[in-house]
Amino acid sequence: MPKMIFVNLPVADLAAATRFYQAIGCQKNDQFSDDNAASMVWSEAINFHLLTHSFFQTFTALPIADAKAACGALYAISFDDRAAVDATASAGAAAGGTVEGLSVVDMGWMYNRQIQDPDGNVLELVWMDISAMPQDEAG
Known part of the structure; x- marks a missing residue:
């Protein structure tokens, strides 16, 4: 089995989440979903x-x-570009999430927005171009 991560989150309204x-x-993933749980594959x-x-x-x-x-906890998930980060934040907000008042980080080479799901769990939506990271930040 490959190494995987399963983030288990308690939700008040399963359909809304x-x-x-x-x-x-x-x-x-309907194979692992029922009236008690929804398995959502990222x-x-x-x-x-x-x-x-x-x-x-x-x-x-x-x-x-x-x-x-x-x-x-903060759950960071990566995207292929900045536009996908913004589009995902907008789609999540339209589906019951919250973006207002949450962090936006734009360092040029890294772009990060936060969104809360309907239960308040914070997701960090991240795009990075490591090749453009300044050398002094690389450690």
Whole structure:
């Protein structure tokens, strides 16, 4: 099996969260989706698993964090160009996400926008041209 990452996110409204992740470019994998979960494929290696609160709670005894009140993680996903970052931010906002008041970073060689999904989880939409990165930033 190739190395993959599965980001499991608790969601209050599975249908709304599914619409949001489809709007930003994920494909729903019906094989791993049902009334409790939606498997949203970002790439061959990255999947977002959207889990209803009750189903999510079967995987942990810890309380579910309120992602709208505090940020526990930033999930960065890459794009081929700046235009795709902007288009994805717009599509996500139209599908129930929030971009207003969130960070936009434009360093010329790197462009990064943040969007919150309907549950408040923060996604960083990133484009980079490493070949254009100034040498003093390369470390």
